[in-house]
Structure formats: structure tokens, C-alpha cells
Amino acid sequence: MSSATLLLARHGQTVWHAENRYAGVSDIALTDEGRAQAEALGRWAAAHPVHAIWTSTVSRAIATAAPACRALGLTSHPEPALRECDFGVVEGRTLAEFATENPAAAQAFRTDPVAHPFPGAEDPKEAAERGTEALRRIARAHPGERVLVVAHNTLLRLVLCELLSVPLGEYRRVFPRLRNAAVSELRVTAEGSAALLSLNVPCDLHLP
Numbered sequence: 001m002s003s004a005t006l007l008l009a010r011h012g013q014t015v016w017h018a019e020n021r022y023a024g025v026s027d028i029a030l031t032d033e034g035r036a037q038a039e040a041l042g043r044w045a046a047a048h049p050v051h052a053i054w055t056s057t058v059s060r061a062i063a064t065a066a067p068a069c070r071a072l073g074l075t076s077h078p079e080p081a082l083r084e085c086d087f088g089v090v091e092g093r094t095l096a097e098f099a100t101e102n103p104a105a106a107q108a109f110r111t112d113p114v115a116h117p118f119p120g121a122e123d124p125k126e127a128a129e130r131g132t133e134a135l136r137r138i139a140r141a142h143p144g145e146r147v148l149v150v151a152h153n154t155l156l157r158l159v160l161c162e163l164l165s166v167p168l169g170e171y172r173r174v175f176p177r178l179r180n181a182a183v184s185e186l187r188v189t190a191e192g193s194a195a196l197l198s199l200n201v202p203c204d205l206h207l208p
Contacts, residue, residue, distance in 0.1 A: 002190075003143070003187050003189045003190070004140075004143055004144070004187070005145070005146045005147070005186070005187050006138065006139060006149050006185075006188055007149065007185055008149050008156055008160075008178075008184040009149065009183050009184075010150075010151065010152060010182065011038075011061045011063075011064040011151070011180065011181070012034030012035060012038045012063070012181050013034035013037060013180045015029070015031055016092065017034075017180070018031055020094050022087040022091055022094075022095075023091070023092070024084045024086045024091055024121075024122075024154075025083065025086045025091065027059050030060055030063050034180065034181075037064070037180050038063060038067050038181060039067045040181060040204060041064060041068055042066075042068045043071070044068075044183065044203035044204075045067075045072055046068075048146075050072055050074075050147070050148050051142060051146055052074065052077065052141075052145060052148070053072070053074050053076040053077065053148045053149075054076065054082070054147060054148070054149045055078055055082065055149070056078070056079065056080075056082040056083050056084065056155075057078045057079070057082070057083060061082070061150045061151055062076065062150075065150040076150075082131060082155065083151075083152070083155070084151075084153070085122045085152075085154050085155055085158075086121055087121050088117070088118040088120025088121035089120050095110075098118070102119075110172075113169065114171070124158055124168060125168060127154075127155055127158055128161065129162070131158060132163060135186075135188060136192045139189070139190070139192075153178050154171075156178055156184075157174075157175040157177075157178065160175060160184075160186075161175070163193075163194035164196060182202050183198070183201050183203060184196070184200055185197040
């Protein structure tokens with residue numbers, strides 16, 4: 001079986017992300033800018049080979065993939081394991097707000113966000129495991145194809161670390177953030193190994 005090329009895209013901007021608030025399991029709608037980013041992703045998909053589209057089951061990811069689905073005449077495949085991490089007590093808040101309330105916990109998170117996740121948050125190691133297995137399943141289902149995968153900032157950064165043998169605790173340093181609706185190209189073999197071909201490239205730079 002040949003490798004699959006996964007085109008990883010973070011969803012478009014939401015109201016909370018515009019304010020740098022954590023939106024993990026919370027279902028927050030796209031802003032006007034986020035919808036424009038989704039349309040740009042759709043235009044890029046129409047101009048490049050994309051054989052299938054998979055998304056997180058969270059509405060902001062589904063909405064971001066919708067223009068690409070329309071452009072290509074495809075129906076997206078929802079995958080629950082691609083959902084964003086649950087950020088516990090920091091859902092809907094900024095890191096600065098949390099630091100005011102609990103400076104020690106905020107500093108521990110900044111030092112190692114995997115060893116010291118937010119109180120009540122999902123274990124980042126478990127999130128990385130579920131996300132990684134989801135991408136490997138998708139790759140096995142699409143040998144030799146190019147697949148657009150629309151998911152979330154923290155989950156995708158954790159999965160990239162897991163697949164590329166980067167220590168998980170370094171995800172915030174190595175991958176400071178994924179731009180909204182930008183594309184990162186990842187080649188995944190049938191055995192599950194991965195190579196990163198491009199990172200965080202805005203869609204308009206991909207257009208002919």
C-alpha cells in the first residue's frame with residue numbers, strides 16, 4: 001500500500017480565538033473572518049488534488065470544511081477522535097486570566113503543558129494518542145490519495161509531535177500555533193510513519 005498525503009488545516013477563526021481564549025470542547029461559531037478563511041480554503045481545494053475530506057465533529061471544523069466540500073462535490077467524513085482537547089477550567093478564558101487566579105499552575109503549564117495540564121483538562125498524552133490513531137486510520141483508508149483534514153490547533157500540534165518523534169511537552173515551543181485555515185502537508189505510510197512536507201502555509205500562497 002502507498003502513502004497517503006494528509007493536508008492538515010486548523011478551522012477558521014472563532015470569536016473566542018480572536019480574543020485568544022481557549023475553546024476546546026466548547027462549540028463556538030466562526031467569525032466573519034473565520035468564514036472568509038474557510039472560503040479561501042475552499043478555493044485552494046478546488047485548485048489542487050483533494051480526494052476526500054475528514055473533519056472533527058465540532059461545528060467550527062465542519063463549517064470550515066464546507067466550502068471545500070461544495071467546491072469538490074464531496075461529503076466530509078466526521079471523526080470524533082479529531083475533536084479539540086478539553087481545557088478544563090480554562091475553557092473560555094485566556095492564559096493571562098488564569099495566571100491572575102492561579103499563577104503557580106499557569107507557570108507550570110508554560111514550563112511543561114503535558115506534565116502540568118490545566119486543572120480538569122484532558123490528559124494531553126491521551127489526546128495525542130487518539131488524534132494520532134485517527135490520522136493513521138484515515139491514511140490507511142486513502143492509500144495514494146490526498147486528504148484534507150480539518151481539526152484543531154492543540155490537537156494537531158500534539159499529533160505532529162507524536163508522529164514526528166518530538167517530545168510532547170515541547171509542542172507549544174516547536175509548533176507555537178497553527179494559522180487558521182492554513183495547510184500543513186503530512187505524508188503518512190501504511191505502517192504509520194510520517195514525514196512533514198510543509199507547515200502552516202496560507203491557502204492563498206498555494207493558489208496558481
